[in-house]
Amino acid sequence: xxxxxxxxxxxxxxxxxxxxxxxxxxxxxxxxxxxxxxxxxxxxxxxxxxxxxxxxxxxxxxxxxxxxxxxxxxxxxxxxxxxxxxxxxxxxxx
Amino acid sequence: xxxxxxxxxxxxxxxxxxxxxxxxxxxxxxxxxxxxxxxxxxxxxxxxxxxxxxxxxxxxxxxxxxxxxxxxxxxxxxxxxxxxxxxxxxxxxxxxxxxxxxxxxxxxxxxxxxxxxxxxxxxxxxxxxxxxxxxxxxxxxxxxxxxxxxxxxxxxxxxxxxxxxxxxxxxxxxxxxxxxxxxxxxxxxxxxxxxxxxxxxxxxxxxxxxxxxxxxxxxxxxxxxxxxxxxxxxxxxxxxxxxxxxxxxxx
Numbered sequence: 391x392x393x394x395x396x397x398x399x400x401x402x403x404x405x406x407x408x409x410x411x412x413x414x415x416x417x418x419x420x421x422x423x424x425x426x427x428x429x430x431x432x433x434x435x436x437x438x439x440x441x442x443x444x445x446x447x448x449x450x451x452x453x454x455x456x457x458x459x460x461x462x463x464x465x466x467x468x469x470x471x472x473x474x475x476x477x478x479x480x481x482x483x484x
Numbered sequence: 485x486x487x488x489x490x491x492x493x494x495x496x497x498x499x500x501x502x503x504x505x506x507x508x509x510x511x512x513x514x515x516x517x518x519x520x521x522x523x524x525x526x527x528x529x530x531x532x533x534x535x536x537x538x539x540x541x542x543x544x545x546x547x548x549x550x551x552x553x554x555x556x557x558x559x560x561x562x563x564x565x566x567x568x569x570x571x572x573x574x575x576x577x578x579x580x581x582x583x584x585x586x587x588x589x590x591x592x593x594x595x596x597x598x599x600x601x602x603x604x605x606x607x608x609x610x611x612x613x614x615x616x617x618x619x620x621x622x623x624x625x626x627x628x629x630x631x632x633x634x635x636x637x638x639x640x641x642x643x644x645x646x647x648x649x650x651x652x653x654x655x656x657x658x659x660x661x662x663x664x665x666x667x668x669x670x671x672x673x674x675x676x677x678x679x680x681x682x683x684x685x686x687x688x689x690x691x692x693x694x695x696x697x698x699x700x701x702x703x704x705x706x707x708x709x710x711x712x713x714x715x716x717x718x719x720x721x722x723x724x725x726x727x728x729x730x731x732x733x734x735x
Contacts, residue, residue, distance in 0.1 A: 423642040426624030448623040
């Protein structure tokens, strides 16, 4: 599993929509609305940062595999451990 | 037919062998079909008669038997490293895998919590030998069911965040030629009618739990059946209803 965190809701949504466009979502045939959860329903940590966990393979599909290193290098998206992700989503919201 | 006979008929448990084409049948309620290693299980025998037993030699990766973990009934708990591998290959549990892959899998299962990080339920032990890939939470809360590792042999469904996944349920995933579907408790979550893509390699074995290429968290599995046959909608429904009655699930 690979887990990510970002403080930018606009960036998160921009990535999601880019991937949706590349992968053909929403797809009425496969009933896939989007490739991962929209920001308004996605899990967040206590600091309000958006959290995303994906299967390893998810991150190998283009254009995710190209985008991810750029986003991480920019510092706008942090890759966190599964333990950090788990701890963050299990914290009671304030 | 007497009242006694009607009651006896009603109480008889569903036998998956009554539907033609059964290739694999694992049942945690049948303790005599399992080899115990303390509280964990190293082998679950195939009750279909085909001898496709599922095994796990490594003690740390063996599922844990829980006598009342599924609606008060027996179940196997697979944690993040656990899996069992059946000797059934794609060639065994698919009908015509190289020309029109056809297999129907129905299982009684649930996950203890919705951890959105790739909860994996079943798939191939080595994708290079032919890929079956089912992950209930693949990207965020997206579900994926992939046959033959091609875009047209794949169905996905987003926003799988409801509690249906964390409640004991009957999960069905099938590809019958061009038709693919994933159903929970008899209701389709995702599907397509124009699936394509065939297997070139068919030697991958069926694995439940942690599979090749997938991430896994926790999963309870009480019964698992696989048919290598183009079951009719009525037959699929009969299997779902049979398992539901057996495991106390309301469809």
